[in-house]
Amino acid sequence: MKFKVLFLFVTIFTLATNVSLAQEDATLPTEIENSSSSTILVGIDGMACQVGCADKISSNLMETEGVVSSEISFENKNGLITFDPTIISIEEIETVITGTKVKDYVYTINTVTSKDN
Known part of the structure; x- marks a missing residue:
């Protein structure tokens, strides 16, 4: 059970980080x-x-x-x-x-x- 909770937490954290980074990239100025x-x-x-x-x-x-x-x-x-x-x-x-x-x-x-x- 603890492994499933840990796996779920890591997965959600990874997805949230990727979404956050994608939003930052979208706001960077163009060349x-x-x-x-x-x-x-x-x-x-x-x-x-x-x-x-x-x-x-x-x-x-x-x-x-x-x-x-x-x-x-x-x-x-x-x-x-x-x-x-x-x-x-x-x-x-x-x-x-x-x-x-x-x-x-x-x-x-x-x-x-x-x-x-």
Whole structure:
């Protein structure tokens, strides 16, 4: 009898957990790729190296809602940024870049070119 009660309890617990997890999955946001995205090439002045400056700018951008990808290059002095324009504007992206703080470096934007077709 105890085995049947234990088995019934485990079965109900398992079903309840699966239903709960299925509901959580249904409420997760959809990927930004399903919506429209834009890509820009941003010329950036003031970077001193890849690891300190460029990687920090990229990290800050990736932590920003609406930014899908960020490839910042110290060598090329630019960044290729893909974003959802319904969530974030080009001006806000520029603010993230120029607002990045690494030591006393000051980053400025010299060009913004759209890479959309």
